[in-house]
Amino acid sequence: MDKNIYREQIIDLYERPLNYGTLDPADFSHEEDNPLCGDVIRIDVCLDGENRVTAVAWSGNGCAISQASASLLTEAIKDMPLDELKTFPKERLLDLIGVPLSMARLKCALLSLKVLHTGANSIPDTHERNA
């Protein structure tokens, strides 16, 4: 059994996810699922006056790849400006995951990014923060 795809960090993050939870209020919250495999990811983000990320949390459930991906993505976007959230490249997330993925598993790996993109794009660049 080649354990490459499940390197230790992926299992660590599955057992002890980073930034797990919810934020209320948040400047944007978005949730999506992948009904084919049952993966669910929700991401909550708070922004400051200059539309930079001040807090981020995610919640959900699913396979080790989708869950580890959400931890890695939310770690990576801390302090990031809103416009960069909107264009966060999938290659960068795949680099963070750092294991070779089959076509079938790409959907799992990229669900968190899809949630982030949709959530971030619901906020205009000229958004005035809530809190």
Place this chain on the structure above:
Amino acid sequence: MLDIEKIRADFPILQEEVYPGVPLIFLDSAASSQKPTAVIEAMNHYYRTAHANVHRGIYRLSEEATNAYEGAREKVARFINARDTAEIIYVRNATEAFNLVAYSWGEANIHPGDEILLTEMEHHANLVPWHLLVERKGATIKYVPFDENGMLDLSTLGELLTERTKIFSFTAVSNVFGTINPVRQLVDAAHAVGAVAMVDAAQAVPHMAVDVQDWDCDFLAFSSHKMCGPTGIGILYGKRAQLEAMPPFMGGGDMIQRVTLAGSTWNELPWKFEAGTPSIAEGIGLGTAVDYLTAIGMDAIHAHEQFITHYALEALSEVPGLKVWGPPIASQKAGVAAFTLEKVHPHDIAELLDKDGIAIRAGHHCAMPLHQKLGLNASARASFYLHTTTAEIDNLIISLNRVRKLFRL
């Protein structure tokens, strides 16, 4: 007893390696079975030496193609003991068979207030066509529930089957639990209230002797690709009287008797339901698959699968944290074991098993409502066929224990 080594030699793909040095252990026959050389060669031979359109050409080649294609229909009729070949309709797969009945029979026979009875363990193929039908017709669907062992709760039938029930459509064998349902008893219950009975035999025909006259069902559906035949062809069996009373499903060439600009009249059975140039090579391949299975013997195949299922259930029960869903006793089920392993997502299980060359299914297996009732997003499923060995089951167990270790269970 089957000569398993001889049977395995019939399947070229079983000699393949998934990764260098890692042989294929194929435990996903319930999704689609592998093909023996005889089937592959029959289709190859047809394309190389005998291809022409059927039912059309006034020349030797077309006659040969027609004979081979219609000969396969006769083989299928004998295989499931239909009264005559007019009752054997070629379709693309079992899914199309359900759609055909839901559209053709359903349009003519379902009215507002009518009820359709299904079960909670159905494949989407036996759910969605009826959902579409009742939306069009203002009818309703009821469901026979299953219990904690994945068995239908037959005590509910008396309440669920009423004079409003127009059709009871159910699976002979669950594609998740493997449950073998009491088909004749369910058909009789439907007929007792004047309802029509349709059987999903996609997981039955490949694995056990099926006799449509013994079951007395009005319709029955199955796919070629799960029974060692090619994809792209399946069978709708229907009692002649039902099929004759039904309007055509799709229109086009072959299904007509005469066409004028003002309208058309229909061909006789079974061609009334077969519009357009059919899947000729696939029909011939299916006929060869029937020959192949018949020569080995459906009772012998079923006995082997029972033996393997019993062996697998025992072995799986010794994996800590693993739960097999469905009947706990092999004699109550076909060669299917759907399972979960504590917190490990089925996709992770399948991905890791793949690295050891083991192909299983992970997901909802086109039975979302069943999984919703169990409170699961997904399950992992190993399924067995005539070529499955106890050594393959042993390898499955070794791999599952590696998954447990990797996930620190």
